[in-house]
Amino acid sequence: MSSFDPAGMLEEVFPVALLNNYQDTLYFDLVVVTPLLSIAAFLIFALPWTLLAFFDPKPLQRFKIQQKPFQVRKYFLPNIARITINTTILIALMTLLWPLFRHINSIHLGEVPAWYIVIGQLTFFVILDDFLYYWMHRSMHQRWILKHIHGVHHRIKNTCALDGNYFHWVEFVATGLLALLPPLLVGAHLYVLYIWIIIRQFEAADGHSGYDIPYNPVKLIPCYHGAIYHDFHHAKFKGNFSGFLSYLDGWMGNTYIPSYLNYLSNRKKGIAPAEANENNR
Template structure:
């Protein structure tokens, strides 16, 4: 059983009775899905109601199209999660050697430092993956699925091709694997990542949104412009990468300056 891969069918079956199989891959997928829905459903309900009092906080002036994309978004999420379950079942004989653990919790400041590292690493890698997906075959056959929706609501955050979902999930796991994270730290990070997926698509920049507490995060307007303009604003959390690599979406800086009440900012 200590071999890299099991050597008999009985050994293989025994691997799936390991509590860590249910806690690490399956538990993390459950945390990911539940947290996404917890973040996304209230925002989606808000967009469906589209109250007049909140319209000044909308990024786009046009009406939301919640009715058209709600069930397809839940359908895609169900399909993608089901495929990940199969992938995790197949990968577990190797994945069980991953350094994710349930031992002693790290000190709080170590956990915070690890999560910050996950944010920056994931965001950097996501930026380049996303830019790559905006070209050729990957754009036509994979990423264009996510871009069918130009005026998004939170539930559309995981409306994507299964291959993109698999790549995005793998990127998010990379940081925790590198540092050998505690399982609970991994779960906190995944919850934060799903907050980003829901909030980035919610269509509102609300003043009471707790996302404003996150340093460097610029809220839903940033990714909303990626959908409305189809190009630019490629990062997940942190727009500094677009500033550095000159890839802001058309009109985003002017909108941000106006929204913040700043003097005109050049494109």
């Protein structure tokens, strides 16, 4: 009776040279660890905000951007399902493409660069990714793409942090690959890529939190206005296309949502979010 030999069966079906591509240590670090780290970081950032939205405590309701119930109960399980399915699809696609991708890959496990180079690279990643995302996001509001792909994300009008990864799988994969492009361009160290992915998922969670908390330290980041910027995109649908840095909507055709600008004006006068949005209607 012959013994079962899965390795031998694989070699009969696939060329040895093809299988050898997956012996590269970067395959596991890039294709498997990176997406899993990305989702783990997102959940760490998103779940506390989502729990807050679930209980919606009365003392914090005045800081809600939209004075209407969050949609946590309706979308919590669909969120978890989409995150799980989309991450699986991303890993499967990257696995399939790895024999080609590894030949153009510049991400490495060599010497870790000096701290100031890391800071410079991360700054470049944020700026380039946001520029590219602006145009991808804006194009996704074309009728066909909006109806069949991007409309999934827009099912949620009053977002909580977990909604930051509620996507059609095509948009999920496109967003992930877009975030990978800046590190590929500079030949980043794998650990710098990991830091960047964590930052990118912080953007996704914070931008969908649904709260405009005063003295939020992340608002010290230039051109970042916190969750209010993207929240208006979900509420009003058109405009505010940037993912993180709001200046692009001013530079690329003044695509700001007018009510968002009015809201900012009210907030500068010291008006609380609830009243600022009420005055904005």
